[in-house]
Amino acid sequence: MMPPMAMDDDTGLPRPPVIAVAPVIFPQVVELIQSAGGVIGSLSEADAVIWTDPDDPEGFADLVVQSPARWVQLPFAGVDSLALRGLLDDRRLYTSAKGVYGPSVAEHALGMMLGMARGIVAYARKTSWTSPDGVAALGARRLTGQRVLIVGTGGIGRSLARMLEPHEPTILAVNRSGTPMPGATRTAPVTELGTLVGQVDWVVLALPLTAASRGLFDRAMFQKMSRQAWLVNVARGEIVVTADLVEALASGGIAGAALDVTDPEPLPDGHPLWGFPNVLVTPHVANTWDMAVIDLGARIARNIIAFAHGQPLEGVVDVNLGY
Amino acid sequence: MMPPMAMDDDTGLPRPPVIAVAPVIFPQVVELIQSAGGVIGSLSEADAVIWTDPDDPEGFADLVVQSPARWVQLPFAGVDSLALRGLLDDRRLYTSAKGVYGPSVAEHALGMMLGMARGIVAYARKTSWTSPDGVAALGARRLTGQRVLIVGTGGIGRSLARMLEPHEPTILAVNRSGTPMPGATRTAPVTELGTLVGQVDWVVLALPLTAASRGLFDRAMFQKMSRQAWLVNVARGEIVVTADLVEALASGGIAGAALDVTDPEPLPDGHPLWGFPNVLVTPHVANTWDMAVIDLGARIARNIIAFAHGQPLEGVVDVNLGY
Numbered sequence: 001m002m003p004p005m006a007m008d009d010d011t012g013l014p015r016p017p018v019i020a021v022a023p024v025i026f027p028q029v030v031e032l033i034q035s036a037g038g039v040i041g042s043l044s045e046a047d048a049v050i051w052t053d054p055d056d057p058e059g060f061a062d063l064v065v066q067s068p069a070r071w072v073q074l075p076f077a078g079v080d081s082l083a084l085r086g087l088l089d090d091r092r093l094y095t096s097a098k099g100v101y102g103p104s105v106a107e108h109a110l111g112m113m114l115g116m117a118r119g120i121v122a123y124a125r126k127t128s129w130t131s132p133d134g135v136a137a138l139g140a141r142r143l144t145g146q147r148v149l150i151v152g153t154g155g156i157g158r159s160l161a162r163m164l165e166p167h168e169p170t171i172l173a174v175n176r177s178g179t180p181m182p183g184a185t186r187t188a189p190v191t192e193l194g195t196l197v198g199q200v201d202w203v204v205l206a207l208p209l210t211a212a213s214r215g216l217f218d219r220a221m222f223q224k225m226s227r228q229a230w231l232v233n234v235a236r237g238e239i240v241v242t243a244d245l246v247e248a249l250a251s252g253g254i255a256g257a258a259l260d261v262t263d264p265e266p267l268p269d270g271h272p273l274w275g276f277p278n279v280l281v282t283p284h285v286a287n288t289w290d291m292a293v294i295d296l297g298a299r300i301a302r303n304i305i306a307f308a309h310g311q312p313l314e315g316v317v318d319v320n321l322g323y
Numbered sequence: 324m325m326p327p328m329a330m331d332d333d334t335g336l337p338r339p340p341v342i343a344v345a346p347v348i349f350p351q352v353v354e355l356i357q358s359a360g361g362v363i364g365s366l367s368e369a370d371a372v373i374w375t376d377p378d379d380p381e382g383f384a385d386l387v388v389q390s391p392a393r394w395v396q397l398p399f400a401g402v403d404s405l406a407l408r409g410l411l412d413d414r415r416l417y418t419s420a421k422g423v424y425g426p427s428v429a430e431h432a433l434g435m436m437l438g439m440a441r442g443i444v445a446y447a448r449k450t451s452w453t454s455p456d457g458v459a460a461l462g463a464r465r466l467t468g469q470r471v472l473i474v475g476t477g478g479i480g481r482s483l484a485r486m487l488e489p490h491e492p493t494i495l496a497v498n499r500s501g502t503p504m505p506g507a508t509r510t511a512p513v514t515e516l517g518t519l520v521g522q523v524d525w526v527v528l529a530l531p532l533t534a535a536s537r538g539l540f541d542r543a544m545f546q547k548m549s550r551q552a553w554l555v556n557v558a559r560g561e562i563v564v565t566a567d568l569v570e571a572l573a574s575g576g577i578a579g580a581a582l583d584v585t586d587p588e589p590l591p592d593g594h595p596l597w598g599f600p601n602v603l604v605t606p607h608v609a610n611t612w613d614m615a616v617i618d619l620g621a622r623i624a625r626n627i628i629a630f631a632h633g634q635p636l637e638g639v640v641d642v643n644l645g646y
Binding site: 144288 | 426427430431433434435437438440441442443444446447448450451452453463464465466467485486488489490588589590591592597598603604605606608611613614
């Protein structure tokens with residue numbers, strides 16, 4: 001679906017699109033719209049909306065749904081907070097930041113993997129020298145040559161595959177259709193997930209949260225994983241059943257977990273996940289605003305120009321799939 | 324210098340080399356020698372010695388110096404503990420493990436860099452959720468696109484350049500002669516080190532410890548570094564003047580440090596370096612025996628075969644340069 005160009009009612013010629021910024025009007029976004037050839041306007045007259053708050057689905061429901069805008073640019077990659085509430089419809093085009101954040105999130109995932117594999121996280125918690133024998137006890141090992149299953153082959157998965165490449169891994173990937181991911185030895189449809197999780201050293205979650213992926217990693221899935229395998233979650237906390245993860249960790253069913261997202265979020269003080277030596281929790285920081293703003297700004301500017309010229313936009317959301 | 328082949332006194336024909344293992348005779352090393360076509364013998368009759376203890380220069384002085392062996396294989400990459408005591412001479416050929424450990428040590432260096440850049444080390448020390456604002460306060464950032472100076476262009480430096488490549492860095496390198504390192508935008512001779520350290524976000528030490536490199540990173544060098552720059556040391560602790568590093572950290576002269584090696588080693592409990600939030604110390608584990616044993620074994624086997632056939636060996640030490 002391609003958004004129609006904005007046309008002048010009097011002349012019948014293309015005119016610069018009127019673009020609203022909501023709910024917060026950041027001066028940088030205004031500047032970006034103007035430099036890309038757009039005209040700032042109110043929601044009630046807008047051809048398009050740049051939505052600027054990743055955490056305000058209620059505001060979105062109140063404001064955007066009333067607007068005549070034919071295109072809405074969202075500032076985040078995972079649109080689950082809107083899609084799962086039915087706030088996205090097919091009356092207009094939605095674009096997300098999917099793909100933009102891939103390199104940053106993948107870099108964080110790689111950092112967590114190396115941090116766990118090499119004992120860096122364990123040593124960060126020490127204030128005393130420990131002999132290399134101590135490392136062996138920690139299970140420290142090289143990442144090089146290990147087997148990695150990447151669940152989800154969007155921007156994060158593809159970036160991670162590229163970043164892993166110098167470490168000579170075997171990369172398996174899973175997505176909905178089994179369409180091959182560049183860099184993967186094999187890409188399988190998600191129906192094979194239960195088999196593949198048992199064949200790898202690392203399971204990295206990089207898929208969108210949808211009705212189908214919610215709770216996908218539950219007790220049954222953890223039981224299929226190798227006891228030597230690590231779980232890395234840089235996607236959404238709700239893809240994992242937290243109580244089942246805690247049980248798998250407590251029973252030694254998996255080697256450990258590195259989580260940038262949790263369910264619930266924030267993870268409360270005193271939660272069992274804070275207590276495992278083989279667990280790392282980072283507070284949803286694989287992509288912070290500072291890290292993303294340049295790439296996101298460039299993406300939005302390209303989309304505004306494309307919108308003004310009736311060209312295809314980047315990051316179009318499939319409302320039925322929910323991402 | 325090429326070691327002469329072992330010849331049979333009676334027939335004048337080549338015979339299998341007699342190889343001694345000292346000071347500890349590991350069964351795996353014996354097996355490796357035999358499978359490579361060597362014959363196990365004592366030090367006093369050996370054509371070659373496989374030295375198996377990385378931490379026993381006194382034993383080396385007592386045992387190896389007496390041997391008629393024409394070739395000595397050392398189990399470590401940095402031969403400073405022997406070279407700086409004058410225990411290596413040009414009467415025979417010494418080979419080290421240099422290059423073998425490069426990928427493992429580089430992987431650890433990358434893990435430490437990502438750990439510091441992305442706040443992973445800081446979060447590993449927390450047991451409470453912190454908002455993304457907290458990350459900004461930690462100075463968390465992407466490694467992607469940063470400027471890295473690699474000091475030393477041997478196996479570690481080259482491996483690190485390859486592992487950094489997907490992170491689109493600007494890599495500067497320094498070595499003795501300025502001979503270009505693959506992957507570096509520019510390789511300069513060490514005489515330019517004092518200028519280059521001021522132009523980068525990361526300074527990674529991956530050079531051998533020699534009389535020339537001892538204490539190379541002192542107060543004057545730290546003053547030339549950017550206040551936003553990180554020091555990573557995966558080489559030898561003595562390349563850094565520890566008191567001057569502590570001073571640079573305490574005064575905010577550099578952004579922080581990730582150290583797999585320290586001076587002294589082990590780093591004593593209560594040492595100031597344990598107390599900085601922006602310092603990570605790992606206890607000389609960038610290459611543990613478990614991580615190295617397969618690659619080192621393969622290198623030694625190739626060298627035994629080459630020695631038996633009078634071919635060039637891998638990892639030959641330049642006794643004058645000390646590495």
